[in-house]
Amino acid sequence: MPAQRYLHELGHRVLHRWPASKCLVLALLDPLYRTMLWPFKLKARTGSPIEAPELVARTEAYNRAAEDYYADFANKDFLLRKPFSESATAALHLIDTGVLLQALNLQAGDTVVELGAGSCWLSQMLNRYGCRTISVDVSPTALEIGRQLFQRDPATNWDLRPQFIAYDGHTLPIDSGSCDRAIISDAFHHIPNQGEVLHEICRVLKPDGVLGMSEPGRGHGEHQQSRMEASTGILENELVLEDLVALALACGFTHVHVVVAGARHPFEIPALDLAAFCGGKNFALYWRRFSGALERHHYLLFYKRRTAPDTTRPGRLQATISTPRPDHILHLRSGEAAALAVSITNDGDTNWLALPRDGRGWTRLGVHLLKEDATGSRALVNFDWHRADLSASVAPGEQADVAVTLPAIIDPGRYVAVFDLVVERLAWFAEYGSSTLEIVLDVE
Secondary structure (H helix, E strand, C coil): CHHHHHHHHHHHHHHHHCCHHHHHHHHHHHHHHHHHCHHHCCCCCCCCCCCCHHHHHCHHHHHHHHHHHHHCCCCHHHHHCCCCCCCCCHHHHHHHHHHHHHHHCCCCCCEEEEECCCCCHHHHHHHHHCCEEEEEECCHHHHHHHHHHHHHCCCCCHHHCCEEEECCCCCCCCCCCCEEEEEEECCHHHCCCHHHHHHHHHHHEEEEEEEEEEEECCCHHHCHHHHHHHHCCCCCCCCCHHHHHHHHHHCCCCEEEECCCCCCCCCCCCHHHHHHHHCCCCHHHHHHHHHHHHHHEEEEEEECCCCCCECCCCCCCCEEEECCCCCCEEEECCCCCEEEEEEEEECCCCEEECCCECCECEEEEEEEEEEECCCCCEEEEEEEEEEEECCCCECCCCEEEEEEEECCCCCCEEEEEEEEEEECCCEEHHHHCCCCEEEEEEEC
């Protein structure tokens, strides 16, 4: 047992000291994991971009049925209160929205078209988020309800010029290349002419635009609610992932990714078992539920052009910050500024921009200042104590040196300078789990 504990602690120290070694260990273990998870592997199939002609031919009928559904809906207040009026599914709708917002990497000021907007509750959330929304649906009645929803909310930002556009189910009355993002939530499976619609979405997106979609998968058509809606003339088309991917690629998208998110299948364990669970306890049961959930519901991203992320829309923000001083201690006199050489390495997937682009993405080395008392307790003195500019942008895998001159400290004592990268007005890297560098400042 002592030997096992020693090896366990040694492993933790190695992974902490050299984070890249963790990737190497995982790569070596990957064949073992694949063998262990083989019983859960799904059957792969080749997708086809060919749509069912009988569905496409009935496009006009399905569009009329969608308008009739909203026009004949007796309880308009129910529609105005969505998603909260549906107590059984409200939490799932909010989860789906959160996953899409994060996956699409939305920024305030983005122009977002929501297709199949219905009563526009998601568009209204996007307006609160700071996006300029274009709500599109084949039902004018649904969009009028959506407009009322916007008007009822005193927090609606009308300066963002939200639009409500009824379209013919074929051509989007939106300028080509004018939208940053498109979003479809639980609506694409109602569309009969999916290829035509995907082609239109691809057209209105900017070159680096992305479509995000949250849609039911295998087994949806058998649900009681689906059968009820189908009886009213609404299309309840069960999506086949491989066919949808093939169709999207044929319509101009270059990449389709599945967002592997587990929020729809909560898995409870006793709190005191968390450490054991992270070590593999009950993993087979968890993975069976997780992989099953991935079949039953899909979060999808359709890229018009796959581009490497930068700090205007960051992906994984990870950095290693180091200094050649082995003791990490500076001895200073009161009022003396401190010069320090710092190295930063980009361990993530995001290009750090040294100069802001349209006011966004400005990445700098920041320093927090804390004061340490005789007991070792620390108190924050100045969270935004200092900034040091990067001389040039830093791409993933690159290293850069930053010359830092710390401000003079007047009051004697023991201080701690905590170095971290920051994307101005967006986030500190430590918020994403990136490591920081601490330098002790002994001021006499």
